[in-house]
Amino acid sequence: MDRDDPFGRSPVMTSGTSLEALVIPVAAVVGLFVGSFLNVVVYRTPLGLSVSTPRSFCPTCDRQLAWWENMPLLSWLFLRGRCHTCHEPISVRYPLVEATTALAFALVAWAWHGTLPTVGYCALTATAYSIALIEYGGQRSPLSVGAVGTGLGALLLVPGFLVVHRGTALGWAFAGLAVGGITFGTMRARDPEGRNPLHHGRTALPLAGLWLGGLGWRPAVTGLAAWVLASFACLVAVRLARRRDEGTVAERRTAGRMWPVVTAPLVSGILVALAVSLGAAA
Numbered sequence: 001m002d003r004d005d006p007f008g009r010s011p012v013m014t015s016g017t018s019l020e021a022l023v024i025p026v027a028a029v030v031g032l033f034v035g036s037f038l039n040v041v042v043y044r045t046p047l048g049l050s051v052s053t054p055r056s057f058c059p060t061c062d063r064q065l066a067w068w069e070n071m072p073l074l075s076w077l078f079l080r081g082r083c084h085t086c087h088e089p090i091s092v093r094y095p096l097v098e099a100t101t102a103l104a105f106a107l108v109a110w111a112w113h114g115t116l117p118t119v120g121y122c123a124l125t126a127t128a129y130s131i132a133l134i135e136y137g138g139q140r141s142p143l144s145v146g147a148v149g150t151g152l153g154a155l156l157l158v159p160g161f162l163v164v165h166r167g168t169a170l171g172w173a174f175a176g177l178a179v180g181g182i183t184f185g186t187m188r189a190r191d192p193e194g195r196n197p198l199h200h201g202r203t204a205l206p207l208a209g210l211w212l213g214g215l216g217w218r219p220a221v222t223g224l225a226a227w228v229l230a231s232f233a234c235l236v237a238v239r240l241a242r243r244r245d246e247g248t249v250a251e252r253r254t255a256g257r258m259w260p261v262v263t264a265p266l267v268s269g270i271l272v273a274l275a276v277s278l279g280a281a282a
């Protein structure tokens with residue numbers, strides 16, 4: 001194993017800048033389309049609706065969108081953020097989700113130097129982002145989103161890790177998945193309805209275990225430390241805001257006024273851990 005490279009790639013692979021130059025833009029374009037799909041997932045799954053049918057429609061005039069109205073980012077810019085028929089504004093949230101997913105996929109490809117594990121980590125990124133967006137929107141992310149996305153990511157990581165000769169890392173990734181899965185199962189057994197706000201976003205725990213386990217111990221420890229710090233910062237922020245205006249009505253007001261990122265400490269902690277650990281591994 002190359003001592004300088006946390007992923008254990010051979011010098012030939014790490015010097016593959018031409019591979020990176022090819023994969024990073026491809027990952028960004030794929031990210032735009034995946035981001036477009038995430039908008040559908042985030043809107044429909046908490047309502048128990050199918051993500052495949054019906055096709056995308058305008059929420060104001062109910063008209064189904066033509067393919068050219070449904071192009072990630074471009075359609076929104078072309079239509080200047082308004083529906084072609086009813087001229088009602090289309091939320092800027094849609095192109096923002098598409099652009100940030102593209103950026104996240106490009107960062108994953110950069111961190112993995114364009115090698116095959118990029119694919120699995122992009123699937124996990126999309127899943128973590130969906131869970132976060134649903135939770136930040138004040139809804140509970142259904143178990144199906146985490147289960148399908150994490151399962152897909154795990155399947156894609158198998159060929160990815162084997163191609164870059166990281167069989168050991170694959171073993172640790174699945175050990176992490178088991179730890180995250182057991183932690184999630186324990187939380188779910190204690191609080192089946194997910195009433196405790198500290199449990200919100202717990203469906204991302206198996207994903208976090210899989211992600212951190214596959215990066216090696218140094219990035220994993222760095223990520224875990226960032227997780228604890230980020231969660232602690234969220235809890236302090238919530239506590240301080242509650243102390244300022246006391247009483248349950250005030251609390252509810254505060255909860256509505258506060259940044260959703262702070263009121264879902266588990267989700268925010270996991271997101272920070274994923275990003276920091278990936279940066280540490282790169």
Ligand SMILES: [Zn+2]
Nearest residue numbers: 058061083086
């Ligand atoms: Zn419309």
